[in-house]
Amino acid sequence: MQTNTHLSSSRIxxxxxxxxxxxxxxxxxxxxxxxxxxxxxxxxxxxLQLSDQMIWDGLWFAIGGKAYAIFALLFGFSFYIMDSxxxxxxxxxxxxxxxxxxxxxxxxxxxxxxxxxxxxxxYSIVGIILPLxxxxxxxxxxxxAGIFMLQPVEWIKMFYAAFVDSQAKILEFDYYDHWNISMxxxxxxxxxxxxxxxxxDGQIFSLAWAWGAGRxxxxxxxxxxxxxxxxxxxxEDNPVNRKLWARVLAIALLLFFPxxxxxxxxPDFARQFTPEEAxxxxxxxxxTSSFMTPLMLVINSLHKCCFMLVIVTSLLFAxxxxxxxxxxxxxxxxxxxxxTNYISQSIIGSFIxxxxxxxxxxxxxxxxxxxxxxxxIQILVCRWWMKSHTHGPLEWAWKKLTYSLLPTA
Numbered sequence: 001m002q003t004n005t006h007l008s009s010s011r012i013x014x015x016x017x018x019x020x021x022x023x024x025x026x027x028x029x030x031x032x033x034x035x036x037x038x039x040x041x042x043x044x045x046x047x048l049q050l051s052d053q054m055i056w057d058g059l060w061f062a063i064g065g066k067a068y069a070i071f072a073l074l075f076g077f078s079f080y081i082m083d084s085x086x087x088x089x090x091x092x093x094x095x096x097x098x099x100x101x102x103x104x105x106x107x108x109x110x111x112x113x114x115x116x117x118x119x120x121x122x123y124s125i126v127g128i129i130l131p132l133x134x135x136x137x138x139x140x141x142x143x144x145a146g147i148f149m150l151q152p153v154e155w156i157k158m159f160y161a162a163f164v165d166s167q168a169k170i171l172e173f174d175y176y177d178h179w180n181i182s183m184x185x186x187x188x189x190x191x192x193x194x195x196x197x198x199x200x201d202g203q204i205f206s207l208a209w210a211w212g213a214g215r216x217x218x219x220x221x222x223x224x225x226x227x228x229x230x231x232x233x234x235x236e237d238n239p240v241n242r243k244l245w246a247r248v249l250a251i252a253l254l255l256f257f258p259x260x261x262x263x264x265x266x267p268d269f270a271r272q273f274t275p276e277e278a279x280x281x282x283x284x285x286x287x288t289s290s291f292m293t294p295l296m297l298v299i300n301s302l303h304k305c306c307f308m309l310v311i312v313t314s315l316l317f318a319x320x321x322x323x324x325x326x327x328x329x330x331x332x333x334x335x336x337x338x339x340t341n342y343i344s345q346s347i348i349g350s351f352i353x354x355x356x357x358x359x360x361x362x363x364x365x366x367x368x369x370x371x372x373x374x375x376x377i378q379i380l381v382c383r384w385w386m387k388s389h390t391h392g393p394l395e396w397a398w399k400k401l402t403y404s405l406l407p408t409a
Contacts, residue, residue, distance in 0.1 A: 014319045015235055017328040018312065019074050020335025024375055025067035027345045029059050031371035032364045035349040036117040037186050043363045052364040059368070065304035066311060068119060071338075072219045073312070075123060076226025077235070079130045084230070094131035100402045101127045107339065107394065109203075113195045115346035116182050116202025122210050126219045130227060138231060141224050148221035151214045151301055154294035161291040169290050175208035191356035214301050222305075237320040245313045252309040259303035263296065333382040337392030341378055348374060 032055060034040065043049055079097065086093035101124045108120030133141060153171055160170055178201040185197035210216060228234075234241055270278075270286040278284040285291045318324040334341060351357035352370070362370065385392065391399060 016332040016335040018315050019338050020331040022067045022070040023338050023341050025063045027371055029063045031367045034353040035115050037353050039361055041361050055364045055368050066308040069308040072222035073226040076223035077230045080227045080230030097131050103401050111343045111346050112198055112203050114350040116198045129220045141228050145221040145224040148217040151217055151298045154298050157294040158291055166288045173208040175205035178205040186354045188355050194356050214297050218301055245316055249313040252306040256303055256306035259299055263299050333386040334379045337382045340392035340394040
């Protein structure tokens with residue numbers, strides 16, 4: 001494995017800026033979801049109805065499935081930084097990282113007590129892939145990441161539907177009972193009711209949904225790609241990397257548009273035919289959910305990943321080549337405190353929307369504006385905090401526990 005002996009400050013800055021933007025994107029999307037409660041009431045004013053629809057569609061198009069993917073990409077990058085720093089000290093970081101993932105699982109449970117749609121528990125489970133593969137060659141890592149990105153389980157489902165049983169559903173988990181129990185608690189329960197159901201039913205449906213949405217394999221792929229990005233120093237600003245990211249941007253755009261088009265064209269095409277017309281043809285397979293659902297998951301996963309790369313490359317070029325680097329630097333402290341901010345978002349959001357708190361029933365426009373204000377306050381608090389600290393509160397606790405409760409290898 002290639003080991004870097006120096007990490008430039010600019011490289012760390014751009015990663016912190018992008019991470020901060022990703023966390024900001026996450027809070028905005030969660031705000032219009034009412035942190036999974038979805039209890040919005042349509043406003044009476046037609047103008048607000050239009051605004052709600054624009055905000056809902058716009059945020060889901062730009063953020064849905066992309067902000068989390070950016071976060072996952074940078075998670076793998078962070079692993080590489082810690083692993084390479086440990087290697088320079090003559091230490092093997094892999095066992096310590098497994099301990100670190102257990103600690104992340106605990107932080108995830110804390111977050112899940114407030115917000116049942118959190119991702120830290122998923123990250124702590126999937127993150128174990130990194131110490132298992134980190135000593136492999138870069139080309140091997142990219143092959144593994146590519147296989148994971150193509151969603152191998154969904155291809156197994158399609159193959160089974162095409163050649164074995166077109167009506168059977170395999171490798172799926174039914175989580176709707178747990179979802180219903182959790183939603184009932186969020187809507188009517190006390191804080192203790194919410195905490196209990198979130199930590200059990202909420203986590204079960206969250207992980208089952210993540211499995212059904214292909215998040216396990218996509219997250220593993222992005223973790224590995226982020227680690228490779230660190231190994232190859234792709235986030236450094238130099239002519240070679242600018243050409244690399246320009247090619248990535250071009251390829252991502254070229255792939256995004258046909259994949260995004262297929263995500264609506266294929267279902268529309270299948271709906272044109274009645275079951276009688278489709279009988280005995282390959283179109284009949286498209287009309288079965290056991291084949292269509294995994295097919296659309298693969299396509300949607302890929303076009304969201306392409307759009308995520310468009311966002312990342314655009315932010316990189318904005319940071320290194322335009323005056324937008326200044327506002328991006330403004331958000332860097334927010335990115336450096338991503339764990340603290342992510343969990344505090346859940347606490348604030350659950351208090352605002354759930355029954356145990358204020359139980360506000362806001363339209364999408366009001367929800368987005370409220371959390372833009374909360375986001376701005378969070379950024380200001382982070383900038384104030386980082387003037388006198390090197391880590392956020394939870395980041396400091398995570399680091400302290402990572403290195404103090406396990407003997408040095």
